[in-house]
Amino acid sequence: MTMVSAARLAAALLTVLALAAGAGATTSSAAGAMPTGLHGYLLRADEPPRDTFPRTPAFAWNPVPGTVEYEFQLSTSSTFRQNAMVFQAQHLQSPVAAPPLTLPWITGSPHALYARVRGVLNDGTTTDWSDSFGFDMAPPAPPTPLPGMPGLLRWSPVEGADGYEVWLVDAQKTETVYTNVLDERDFYTFHQSSQWIGTVRWRIRALRNDLKGRLNGVPITPYGKWSPIYSSTNPDITTGPIQLGSTVSDVVSNGGPTAPAHRLMPAFTWTGNQASDGTIAELYRVYVFTDKQCINRVFTSAIVGSPAYSPRPYGPLSLPVGSIASSRSVYIADGTEPTGYTYDGEKVTTSEDTSKKATPTTSLPADDSGSTGSTDSGSSSGASGSVDVGSSDFGATIDLWDTNWPQGGYYWTVIPVAAVSPGSLLTNVAPPGGPATATSLPVTQSDGFAAGDTVSVGNAGNTETAVITAVDKTSLTFASALKFNHGPGEPIVRTGGSLRYQDLEMAQDVCAAGRLGRFGKDSEPSLTSSGDLFASGLSPTGRLTSAVHTASFYRPPLVSWTPALGASVYELQWSKKPYPFDSKSGGKILLASTSYVLPLTSGMWYYRVRGYDYSLPTGSQQMSWSDVAKIKITAPQFTIVATGTSKTTKPAAKPKTTKPAGKKTAPSAAYKRWTTGNLSFEVPASWKQEAPGTSLFTAADPTKVKGFTNGIALMAVKPRNGRSFDQWAKDLTAEMEKLATVGAVKSTVVKEPAGTAIWLSAYVPSDQGPVNVSRFVFDGGSSGYALVLVGLQSLDSKYVRILGHAASTFKLG
Structure with missing residues (x-):
């Protein structure tokens, strides 16, 4: 049997290899077992199994011994073709994944979406991909009617819905709202007979926002399926003085003081x-105030x-x-409301004015106290993230801020309104007047x-x-050019014109007289x-x-929470202490x-969640925080061993520093640092230097x-000469x-x-059996440097582990 020197074998092999000068995803399957038990869930990984979800699920699988991280993919193809890839993640430290995107409602036979996962072992190789987990995304059941009031449609809220589209069948129009009620103004306005208001037929479906992030750009439908046709009936108009309900x-x-607060705009x-x-x-307007004197109007x-x-x-x-008569025989279209006037002549613009749209919150500002947190690898990351709402139009800001109900709240009243023809009104031309052909005149x-x-x-x-x-x-501007010159002081007299929508009472007067209601608004917190x-996630065992x-x-756990009514997106914060809660010590997203x-390190941590309501004004869209939750991250009670060996379980007497898998070493005294030029690394002290x-x-x-x-x-x-590492x-x-x-x-590419x-x-053949030729290649600028192991496969x-230690202690300069 021929004796072979490691140095001579390495030199012979490297004669070829040195002619080239590694890199991310170029990996091949290792002998390790592939992950099993891949499945989706909504709140906890041990939920009863299911393969249909109403919103984007989280995923979990059984851990693989020897695995240091995982790679996860989500696709519309069971073969995971590149153009079918919806989402992929690398460097997952725990056997869980949470895709941060909206998945389309999509079903197939047997399934329309597929997930798979593989492990990255401590020697840098990967396991085979797991069996794929097939699943479908199906919209929730349509809302169902709830008991309402005359002139009002009401339905059961749907978990996870961002809004609702209501189809008014006989009016032949649809309306979008972000609450679970819709008034029947379309049937009542300028129509007071039972022929118009007696029966209202309607259908409804849930809506959701398309918050983007899908790799292949597959479009999603923003709505669920229509309900059957529902019918609501109304009594005749109630006469007599206005009384609040x-x-x-x-x-x-x-x-009342024991009445519940509203989670949605009522x-x-x-x-x-x-x-x-x-x-x-026959017309009415609602005003909402922050004070019972009805002075500070907010809606x-x-x-x-x-x-x-x-x-x-x-x-x-x-x-x-113009004339009301034509509106009494048709359903009035949506559009712009004419300028209204309070009882004392103040101009009034409705809060439904779509020119006053809010800008949705798509990213988080830095904490007032400074930095958003650490970004060190393996520690909690303070990256705040962002969401992509595309060109979505969320309409006017028609929601109200939270109150401390019942101590705090809002006051409201109803004012009757009349459509009146304008009377005679006089003004005069102001200097310098205007010439013929002018289209406007200055006025006093x-x-x-x-x-x-x-x-x-x-x-x-x-x-x-x-x-x-x-x-x-x-000034006044006219529809056509004037025919004559007009000098200062000449009269301008209104002789007719547009209808004016005038309040018939003053809000502060009717509030003082007792026509005053009160309500509270407390947005729904998510449940953690x-x-x-x-x-x-991964248990300590x-x-x-x-x-x-x-x-x-x-290792990092996956946390979930319930959708909050009215929320479009969510802010998650984590902190080292519960009070004062300080995301600067942890992070937020x-x-x-x-x-x-x-992304938590060992220790006790605290986290909380809140939604953002895009119906609120810009800068004030935050909803209520969840209760602060406590979660503990501990050291493992098991050891990740080298590839190809089995997992051993032994309780840890006390926390110890966990070294990267595949680089477990003996005590430092068992190693010696060798230096050549400006390069050095550690090998076992008992090893001998050779020529x-x-x-x-x-x-x-x-x-x-x-x-x-x-x-x-x-x-x-x-x-490397400028090539990418891949x-x-x-x-x-x-x-x-x-x-x-x-x-x-x-x-594979490693850090x-x-x-x-x-x-x-x-592995290369030899007389003594297969020989492992493994190496780490470093970029030294003008030269590459390779640490090469030559050892029998049996060892x-x-x-x-020795090569891994040499690589982790390698120094360039």
Whole structure:
């Protein structure tokens, strides 16, 4: 049997390999077992199994012994073609994944979506991909009717819905709302007979926002399926003085101290059709105030003819400005509401005005206290993230801020409104006047004039008629050019014009008289637990588990929460202490999904979640925080051993520093640092330096096995020369494949203290059996440097760890 020197074998092999100068995803399957038990879930990994979900699920699988991280893929193809890839993640430290995106509602036979996972072992190789987990995304069942009030539709909220589209069958129109109520203004406004209001037929479906992030850009439908046709009936109009009723949303409130607060923006209901002086009305407006004197107004409804009002984000009815008669025989279209006026002449604009849209919150500002947290690898990351809402239009800001109910709350009232023809009104031309052909004139005052008014301009010798198209404080603009010159002081008299929508009472007067209601608004917090945390991950004993079965986790856990009514996206924060809660010590992130893998290090941590309501004004869209949840990260009670060996379980007496897998070493005294030039690394102190030959340095194990000398060599190879690490890995792999290897060449890009390196491994035949030729190749700028192991395959468990230690202690300069 021929004795072979490790140095000579390494030199011979590297004669070819040195001609090339490694790299991420170029990996090949290792002998390790593939992950099993891959499945989806919503709140905890040990939920009953299911393969259909209404919203994007989280995923979990059984851990693989020897695995240091995982790679996860999600696809619309069971073969995971590149153009079908929806999501992929690498460097997952725990056997859980939380895709931060909106998945389309999609079903197939047997399934339309597929997930798979593989492990990355401690020697840098990967396991085979797991069996794929097939699943479907199906919309929730349509909402069902809830008891309402006259003039109001109401339905059961759907978990996870961002809004609802209501189809008013007979009016032949649809309305989008972000609450669970819709007034019937379309049927009542200028129609007060039972023929119009007696029966309302409607259908409804849930909506969700498309918060993007899918790799292949597969489109999603923003709506679920339509409900069957529902019918709601209304009594005849109630006559008599106006009396306030309840506020209605997911709850019904009479405003008393024990009444519940609303989680969604409510509807407002009332009876009667008479003002305080007995004037009969057929139009109404709701005002909301922060004070019981009804001075500080914070919400102004659209004008409606129904005995109920609920906000609509996409605009009011386009009420007539000419004759009302034509509107009494048709359903009025949505559009712009004409300018209204309070009882004392103040102009009023509805809060449904779509020109006052909010800007959705798509990223988080830095903490007021400074930095958002650490970004060190393996520790909690303070990256705040962002969501992509594309060109989504969320409409007017028609929601209200939270109150400390019942101590704090809002006050509301209803005011009757009349459509009145404007009377005569006088103003005068202001200096310097205007010439013939002018389309506007300066005026001494413009109060009371409105677009659509007809006016007489000038004195007896130059009188002409004009129609106003625009009004500002100092001028009137006309529909056509004037025919005469008009000087300062000439009269401008309104002779007719557009209808004015005038309040018939003053809000502060009717509030003082007792027509005053009260309600509270407290947005729904997400739930992070139900008895036990909605948390899943790796237990300290190395098993996939949830918080139902463990008080702590090893490695980052995946936390989930329930969707909050009215929330479009969620902010998740984590902190080292519960009070004062300090995300600067941990981190925070904005998410479109309802789960996230918290990047936590060992110790006790605290986290909380809140939604963002895009119906609130810009900068004030935050909802209520969840209760603060506590979660513990501990050291493992198991050891990740070298590839190909089994897992051993032994309780740890006390926390110890866990070294990267595949680089477990003996005490430092058992190793010695060897230096050649500006390069150095550690090998076992018992190893002997040999003549380097064509290498820069060679050390051999003095214990020969079957006459074979095992060892490590440091060699110079051709540099990377600007290639990406991925490409460099491919080139090095191709060169190594030219050897007469036994099986495939394995390679991957790895991170070492000295920098990014390429790990490669293959077996070559010899008289003594297969020989492991593994190496770490570092980029040294003008040269590459390869740490090469040559050792019998039968001793892999020993020499792979020694090579890993040499790589982790390698220094360039």
